Amino acid sequence: MNAGQRTTRRLASKAGSSICRSCRETISHNTYSTAATAAQTEDQNAHKVQHIPPVASTSPSTSYAVNAGVVLSRPPLITRDLHPFESAFFLYQRRLNERLALPFTRYFYFKKKTPADIEWKRKIKQRLTPARDIGRYKGYGDEAWNDELLVGAQESDVQYQVERLLEDAEQPATEGEGEGGNGNSPASNAETSTKSITDGSAQKVDHELVAKPMPRITEADRKGDVKSLDRLLQRTLYLLVKNREGQWMFPQDRLVGKESLHMAAERILIQSGGINMNTWVVGNIPIGHHQHDIQADLLKSSKNPNELGFKTFFMKARIMAGQANLLENKLGLADFKWLAKEELEKEVEKKYWQSVKNMLAER
Amino acid sequence: MALREVPWRVASVFCRHARPVIAASRPCNRRNAATEAFEELESSSSLAVPPPSSSAEIAKAFDPVARSRGRKLPPSRYQYRSPKYYRGPLHPHQPPPVSDPSSRLFQPGPFTLPRLEQTYQSTIASDLLTLTYTHVPPGYRAPVKPQRLREWAGDSPYYKGRPLRGPRGGSNLRLLTPPATFRNIPEITKVTVHSMVPEAQDNSAVLHVAGMIIQAITNVRVRSHKAKHNVVGWGLRSGKMVSITANVEREDTFHFLAKLVDVVLPRIKEWRGVPGSSGDNSGNITFGLTPDAVGLFPEIEANYDMYPPKMIPGCHITIHTSATNDRDARLLLQSIGIPFYGKLVN
Numbered sequence: 001m002n003a004g005q006r007t008t009r010r011l012a013s014k015a016g017s018s019i020c021r022s023c024r025e026t027i028s029h030n031t032y033s034t035a036a037t038a039a040q041t042e043d044q045n046a047h048k049v050q051h052i053p054p055v056a057s058t059s060p061s062t063s064y065a066v067n068a069g070v071v072l073s074r075p076p077l078i079t080r081d082l083h084p085f086e087s088a089f090f091l092y093q094r095r096l097n098e099r100l101a102l103p104f105t106r107y108f109y110f111k112k113k114t115p116a117d118i119e120w121k122r123k124i125k126q127r128l129t130p131a132r133d134i135g136r137y138k139g140y141g142d143e144a145w146n147d148e149l150l151v152g153a154q155e156s157d158v159q160y161q162v163e164r165l166l167e168d169a170e171q172p173a174t175e176g177e178g179e180g181g182n183g184n185s186p187a188s189n190a191e192t193s194t195k196s197i198t199d200g201s202a203q204k205v206d207h208e209l210v211a212k213p214m215p216r217i218t219e220a221d222r223k224g225d226v227k228s229l230d231r232l233l234q235r236t237l238y239l240l241v242k243n244r245e246g247q248w249m250f251p252q253d254r255l256v257g258k259e260s261l262h263m264a265a266e267r268i269l270i271q272s273g274g275i276n277m278n279t280w281v282v283g284n285i286p287i288g289h290h291q292h293d294i295q296a297d298l299l300k301s302s303k304n305p306n307e308l309g310f311k312t313f314f315m316k317a318r319i320m321a322g323q324a325n326l327l328e329n330k331l332g333l334a335d336f337k338w339l340a341k342e343e344l345e346k347e348v349e350k351k352y353w354q355s356v357k358n359m360l361a362e363r
Numbered sequence: 364m365a366l367r368e369v370p371w372r373v374a375s376v377f378c379r380h381a382r383p384v385i386a387a388s389r390p391c392n393r394r395n396a397a398t399e400a401f402e403e404l405e406s407s408s409s410l411a412v413p414p415p416s417s418s419a420e421i422a423k424a425f426d427p428v429a430r431s432r433g434r435k436l437p438p439s440r441y442q443y444r445s446p447k448y449y450r451g452p453l454h455p456h457q458p459p460p461v462s463d464p465s466s467r468l469f470q471p472g473p474f475t476l477p478r479l480e481q482t483y484q485s486t487i488a489s490d491l492l493t494l495t496y497t498h499v500p501p502g503y504r505a506p507v508k509p510q511r512l513r514e515w516a517g518d519s520p521y522y523k524g525r526p527l528r529g530p531r532g533g534s535n536l537r538l539l540t541p542p543a544t545f546r547n548i549p550e551i552t553k554v555t556v557h558s559m560v561p562e563a564q565d566n567s568a569v570l571h572v573a574g575m576i577i578q579a580i581t582n583v584r585v586r587s588h589k590a591k592h593n594v595v596g597w598g599l600r601s602g603k604m605v606s607i608t609a610n611v612e613r614e615d616t617f618h619f620l621a622k623l624v625d626v627v628l629p630r631i632k633e634w635r636g637v638p639g640s641s642g643d644n645s646g647n648i649t650f651g652l653t654p655d656a657v658g659l660f661p662e663i664e665a666n667y668d669m670y671p672p673k674m675i676p677g678c679h680i681t682i683h684t685s686a687t688n689d690r691d692a693r694l695l696l697q698s699i700g701i702p703f704y705g706k707l708v709n
Contacts, residue, residue, distance in 0.1 A: 076481075076485050079478050079481050080481060082476065090474055090475060090476075093471045093473065094474050096471040097472070100464075110669065111669065116668070145441065146427050150425060150427075151418075151422035283494045285493065285496055285498055316489075318490075361485060361489060363484075
């Protein structure tokens with residue numbers, strides 16, 4: 001028995017009535033004194049003990065209603081921004097690799113006087129280093145030792161590295177061909193969407209245009225549009241709705257009849273966000289729960305004083321396509337937002353946040 | 364710099380504490396070999412001159428080449444070669460640790476944080492746990508598993524003290540699947556790419572080409588293997604080099620799988636997917652690629668003419684996962700985008 005279990009037992013004995021009976025019994029069983037005696041009897045009793053199901057209390061005078069909640073999330077769409085230390089480390093390792101690797105064997109990879117060989121020679125003349133995005137690396141000569149980048153060098157800027165890669169991907173257009181020449185080779189013409197298309201005359205084209213990567217910050221980010229699914233591409237977004245009482249929370253509803261949590265989650269998604277969402281409810285088990293207790297003074301005046309409150313079990317769901325639309329919702333929802341974890345903390349109540357925060361992804 | 368902002372009295376207290384340290388670092392009267400070098404280093408030390416106002420200024424003013432001109436250090440002072448052979452723990456000249464760039468065994472890396480790895484950590488891992496988790500009520504004790512090895516039952520006196528027998532039908536015990544927790548979510552541990560080219564027995568060029576191709580697509584040095592036995596049916600002669608493997612680990616695994624899933628597999632014509640019966644019962648799944656499919660890898664396709672025609676080999680790809688059964692491994696591979704078809708076994 002290790003210190004962890006001893007601590008658990010100590011906590012359990014202090015906790016008193018707040019821990020359930022079966023838990024307390026299990027924990028209090030395993031003391032040092034009982035361990036020795038239990039070891040002998042356990043083998044015979046093992047198969048009997050393990051099959052005792054947890055028994056519900058015999059007098060269900062008070063109870064909680066069971067709700068199903070749906071944590072509908074959009075996973076991150078792009079990679080995260082690297083920490084400055086990470087990007088500096090990766091650049092350092094890449095330059096180190098350049099230092100330690102054998103020189104590039106051109107004649108192995110390119111046959112002499114082939115277009116690929118000529119292209120390689122042109123590129124290496126430009127950048128003077130086999131690697132494309134690490135800047136100039138000089139491995140030879142008297143000052144070969146001076147190969148470390150200094151603080152604030154432009155090569156360590158991620159944007160600079162991206163631009164170098166794009167520059168390298170640009171191919172020079174096929175040379176020595178006029179209009180007729182282009183017409184004769186439709187295949188190459190289709191591939192190269194060159195600048196000459198815009199101006200009618202066959203001008204000398206210096207290079208082929210390469211599609212630039214889309215910006216990592218979208219229009220929705222700049223406008224602060226929390227209803228858009230295009231915002232915060234690096235983060236997981238969660239659907240948060242405003243209910244009748246004006247509280248922000250995950251969509252939830254009471255279980256109807258004999259339906260399971262999974263079925264309830266699918267129903268709630270349709271009843272709250274409409275049919276215009278392509279969603280996937282992950283698995284059959286809840287990922288967290290929240291207990292809401294009705295206040296004592298309100299409890300006396302409520303319709304069912306035996307119902308102490310409700311417990312919400314949250315199912316995990318992913319949105320693949322579409323968008324929430326609350327126009328025809330049947331849960332009385334007023335508004336919705338797509339929020340990241342730390343934004344969500346500001347919207348929901350503190351107690352709700354406490355029970356919800358551990359099931360949300362950090363990123 | 365920090366001292367300037369604190370009040371004088373506090374600063375003087377600090378200095379009183381710092382004094383013995385300064386005294387210790389001051390060159391003393393005793394003359395030894397290091398003294399000269401120490402003075403040389405100390406002359407341009409930042410302790411002597413008042414500190415500049417910002418670190419950006421220091422960085423801007425720093426010119427290593429100009430600095431080295433004044434210095435005139437002999438090469439032996441800044442160049443170091445680790446010993447070529449390890450001569451035992453008692454030898455005075457010990458090689459540096461492998462993590463040191465000056466070590467002969469040093470491998471640089473990692474160079475990137477792969478996209479697939481980030482997706483696994485942010486999305487796939489938590490979904491897998493949600494899918495495979497089994498809830499047990501508090502107080503539940505899992506039934507005790509009986510001994511899986513068989514005892515030697517019988518009258519023979521030699522049975523006493525014999526090690527237990529293996530299970531019926533095979534000598535190996537299958538892996539046990541522990542309850543799913545956040546600690547044992549299946550993950551991809553490595554990928555093995557294997558290519559067997561029996562034609563290499565007659566023409567070694569085939570083996571070289573196969574090696575270069577596997578090396579190009581995996582970014583890992585390959586190892587070649589000999590045939591162990593004569594197998595007439597397959598045309599194998601023992602002792603001849605017939606196959607190539609590459610063990611892809613860490614960062615390269617994710618880059619290789621991302622290439623495979625996003626570029627190669629979608630372009631294979633009439634490909635049904637990985638057979639659902641594939642797998643070794645312990646979470647490692649293998650499938651094959653034809654020579655045509657290998658030619659679809661971007662590294663090969665970009666420079667297709669370089670490789671001799673009809674020498675591009677097919678290959679087998681084994682994806683090793685930390686799952687303990689094929690069902691979980693398949694779930695993981697499906698989640699990264701590898702389709703399965705047919706009857707799903709185990």
